Amino acid sequence: MSISDVATERAPVSQTAPVSDVAKTPRKASPRHYAMTPPTFFTVEYAINPWMDTSKPVDTHLAMNQWESLRQTYKELGHTVELVEPVEGLPDMVYAANGGLIVNGKAVVAKFAYPQRAGESAAYAAWMARHGYEPVETHYVNEGQGDLLVVGSIVLAGYGFRTDRRAHDEIAAAVGMPLVSLELIDPRFYHLDTALAVLDDTTVAYYPPAFSDESRSRLLELxxxxxxxxxxxxxxxxxxxVSDGLHVVHPAAATGFADQLADAGFEPIGVDLSELLKGGGSIKCCTLEVYS
Known part of the structure; x- marks a missing residue:
């Protein structure tokens, strides 16, 4: 199935449904499988995105407590959480989503844009291998689920700041799924998962100004x-x-988004990861989903 086929199949017959109709959609949670890396060595010792400021102190103890709160939230919701061993000297390894993409029994390991994070690829590839996957490497830069989000039977793939668009074809071939490329244009939203959240197999939330005109049109179409x-x-x-189809775990400060989620029939759960935000990441960044 080609990307154009996906667009044709999902193209709307009418205009965007009103919130009242969206809210009537029944929401159902399903058990999820996550991998997370403790922020044992988390700090901001370099700046590779607009959120990072090396002059601001980082409280690693607070970061660990906030991260643990997120982990416990997932466990209380009935999800499986496995831990990836952190590596000293890799302070951004806590952002586990960037480690790769695991879907359809296939694993693609990240190839990072910045040398400061390059060592994370080996650590996540080793974890994948221990869990029975044969991690595939791409020739071009890809930053895992930071820019690769599974929605039902397709993969939304960001590019513009980190992941190289040329890696999209490699990834689609590796996982055997159609892929839709989306261009990011605001450097604050340097990964797709900072500008778009997958809520269930047919529903997303996103921030339109983060995307090019063409990509906004594609999102509206899909x-x-x-x-x-x-x-x-x-x-x-x-x-x-991060959503399980019903519960949406989101940064606690996003109160307006929480109201929108509730209006649409989801159950928002706010978690404070303000210390980890200093590195340019939050809930999803800390969560690598292992899709069956």
Whole structure:
């Protein structure tokens, strides 16, 4: 199935559905499998995205407590959480989502854009191998689930700041799924998972100004019932969220987004990861989903 086929199949017959119709959609949670890496060595010792400021002190103890709160939230929701051993000298390894993409029994390991994070690829590839996957490497840069989000039977793939668009074809071939490329244009939203959240197999939320005109049109075509999030929530990385189809774990500061989620029939759960936000990541960044 080609990307154009996907667009044709999902193209809306009418205009965007009103919120009242969206809210009537029954939401159902399903058990998920996550991998997470403790922020044992987390700090901000370099700046490779607009959120990072080496002059601001980082409280690693607080970061660990906030991360643990997120892990416990997942466990209380009935999800499986496996731990990846952190490596000293890799302070951004806590952002486990960037480690790769695991779907359809296939694993693609990240190839990072910046040398500061290059060592994470080996660590996540080793974890994948221990869990029975044969990690595939791409020739071009890809930053895992930071830019590769599974929605039902397709993969949304970001590019513009980190992942090289040329890697998209490699990834589609490796996992055997159609892929839709989306261009990011605002450097604050340097990964797709900072500007778009997958809520269930047919529903997403996103921040329109983070995308090019063409990509916004594609999103509207594919997801006519998408939730469009305001700047106030996007600016606290509110879209860096994780959903099980009913419960949406999101940054606690994104209160407007929480209201939108509730109106659409989801159950928002706010978690404070403000210390980890200093590195440019939040809920989803810390969560590598292992898709069956």
């Amino acid at each position: 997801f006519p019932d998408a939730i469009e999030v305001a700047a106030a929530d996007a600016d606290v990385l509110g879209l860096n969220a």
